[in-house]
Amino acid sequence: MTHEFLNANVVEIKDLWKKFQICQDKTNSLKERIIFWGRQRTEEFWALRNISLAVPKGKTIGLIGRNGSGKSTLLKIISRILYPTQGEVRVRGRLSTLLELGAGFHPDFTGRENIYLNASILGFTKKEIKERLNEIIEFAELGDFIDNPVRNYSSGMYMRLGFAVAVHVDPDILLIDEVLSVGDLAFQEKCLARIQDMQKQGKTIILVTHSPKQVEDLCELAVWLDQGGARLQGPAQEVAQAYKEFISSA
Amino acid sequence: MGQQIKQIYLYREMLKNLVAKELRARYKGSVLGFFWTFFNPLLMLIVYSVVFSFVMRVQTKNYAMFLFVALLPWNYFATSVLQGAASLVQNGSLIKKIYFPREILPFTVVLTNLINYLLSLFILIPALLIFKVDLTLALIAFPAILIIETLLVIALTFLVAIANVYFRDLEHIMGVLMTAWFFLTPVLYPIDVVPPKAKFIFGLNPVTPIIEAYRNIFYDGKWPQWDVLGYLTVGLLILVIISLVVFGRFQKTVAEEI
Numbered sequence: 062m063t064h065e066f067l068n069a070n071v072v073e074i075k076d077l078w079k080k081f082q083i084c085q086d087k088t089n090s091l092k093e094r095i096i097f098w099g100r101q102r103t104e105e106f107w108a109l110r111n112i113s114l115a116v117p118k119g120k121t122i123g124l125i126g127r128n129g130s131g132k133s134t135l136l137k138i139i140s141r142i143l144y145p146t147q148g149e150v151r152v153r154g155r156l157s158t159l160l161e162l163g164a165g166f167h168p169d170f171t172g173r174e175n176i177y178l179n180a181s182i183l184g185f186t187k188k189e190i191k192e193r194l195n196e197i198i199e200f201a202e203l204g205d206f207i208d209n210p211v212r213n214y215s216s217g218m219y220m221r222l223g224f225a226v227a228v229h230v231d232p233d234i235l236l237i238d239e240v241l242s243v244g245d246l247a248f249q250e251k252c253l254a255r256i257q258d259m260q261k262q263g264k265t266i267i268l269v270t271h272s273p274k275q276v277e278d279l280c281e282l283a284v285w286l287d288q289g290g291a292r293l294q295g296p297a298q299e300v301a302q303a304y305k306e307f308i309s310s311a
Numbered sequence: 312m313g314q315q316i317k318q319i320y321l322y323r324e325m326l327k328n329l330v331a332k333e334l335r336a337r338y339k340g341s342v343l344g345f346f347w348t349f350f351n352p353l354l355m356l357i358v359y360s361v362v363f364s365f366v367m368r369v370q371t372k373n374y375a376m377f378l379f380v381a382l383l384p385w386n387y388f389a390t391s392v393l394q395g396a397a398s399l400v401q402n403g404s405l406i407k408k409i410y411f412p413r414e415i416l417p418f419t420v421v422l423t424n425l426i427n428y429l430l431s432l433f434i435l436i437p438a439l440l441i442f443k444v445d446l447t448l449a450l451i452a453f454p455a456i457l458i459i460e461t462l463l464v465i466a467l468t469f470l471v472a473i474a475n476v477y478f479r480d481l482e483h484i485m486g487v488l489m490t491a492w493f494f495l496t497p498v499l500y501p502i503d504v505v506p507p508k509a510k511f512i513f514g515l516n517p518v519t520p521i522i523e524a525y526r527n528i529f530y531d532g533k534w535p536q537w538d539v540l541g542y543l544t545v546g547l548l549i550l551v552i553i554s555l556v557v558f559g560r561f562q563k564t565v566a567e568e569i
Binding site: 143169181 | 323328329405407408564566
């Protein structure tokens with residue numbers, strides 16, 4: 062992908078490397094750190110190798126690959142949960158990450174209280190949350206349950222509320238990590254519809270998936286990650302096709 | 312560091328919600344609910360008054376009050392540091408899944424305990440009046456002393472919070488350490504009883520001048536030693552900057568270490 066038209070790119074990644082230190086026996090106590098000073102057996106593991114990527118504004122890009130290929134690590138680095146070992150990541154605009162639905166919910170609080178709590182964790186002000194409150198409640202289809210503590214919710218209700226908050230906080234960039242595979246069919250379809258809505262509104266979406274079909278259906282661009290490196294990147298159809306062939310031949 | 316402060320400001324709503332959550336969730340489901348915030352210091356006061364008026368008689372006049380005015384700010388300090396040590400590790404699942412300035416978590420601990428301390432003044436002031444301690448104009452120095460104490464609390468809470476991610480047993484060491492620190496700070500006894508030879512060591516303890524200042528304004532009815540507090544403020548401001556820089560440096564790998 063080219064690095065021209067820099068202003069049109071909302072996410073830019075340049076020569077990104079990410080290393081994890083894997084300890085054989087994780088020593089986190091003071092005593093062990095002193096005793097085994099400098100003698101810890103750590104293995105280096107490169108989760109991402111030399112990734113460069115530019116995501117133009119308003120496009121949907123799919124990150125595809127097998128388990129452990131580095132897709133989620135890349136997503137976490139873009140969302141600033143992890144920091145790169147080397148390289149640069151630049152993000153323009155507000156970002157919302159769907160790594161796990163309902164992360165940060167407090168079980169004793171009602172659905173309504175949790176909307177405020179959750180949306181504020183995503184970085185939104187009270188006014189912004191208030192404006193979207195009704196829409197969120199409606200989308201989550203919780204009815205009167207909205208004023209019950211979320212510990213009484215079924216797992217489906219819990220996820221619906223989590224998804225509703227994350228997509229209604231009106232991010233410029235939405236990062237999604239395989240959350241589309243949860244929930245019942247009706248809910249999945251609703252999520253997909255919402256994502257297509259957001260695409261029409263010109264939002265940028267980065268989607269992690271291991272399903273080539275989702276890449277074909279939803280994405281315009283795609284990156285196929287393999288053992289931390291970008292094996293192929295380009296138009297979604299092309300990448301999805303190559304990935305499908307690879308999977309069926311393996 | 313400017314970037315850090317800006318990020319905390321951008322996430323002020325989260326800070327507010329987490330503090331509200333802490334204040335409410337602590338007593339959620341209990342019969343007296345939020346009133347426990349007041350009952351805790353009240354019960355503490357009753358126990359100390361009874362013990363030191365009837366059981367163990369101390370020379371110091373009005374010892375229960377002498378102790379109470381120092382114990383409340385000590386608790387603000389000690390509870391913040393102890394809870395702060397656990398704050399990042401406890402919220403590991405959140406840290407791994409959502410970006411937010413990690414400073415928010417120890418900051419929540421500080422603010423929650425600050426508010427609890429302020430609420431306990433609703434018990435302290437009436438108690439002082441009941442025990443006939445003269446309240447003077449010196450009380451207007453309270454906000455200044457509170458700010459100085461809060462600088463210390465922020466710096467230490469941030470440092471132990473980030474250190475505990477890398478050295479998990481710090482959380483447990485802190486329990487013992489804070490008990491020792493408590494006895495080395497003139498909370499239970501007046502600073503005058505410290506032998507002159509040991510005074511130097513006590514002078515190094517930053518909590519001592521803070522506790523002394525609170526005791527000056529609440530119990531002795533006189534102004535605190537402004538010169539001492541002035542030096543302390545300069546030192547603490549430097550410490551706060553150091554703690555923010557250290558926190559900012561090490562928070563990058565927190566999500567991996569937790």
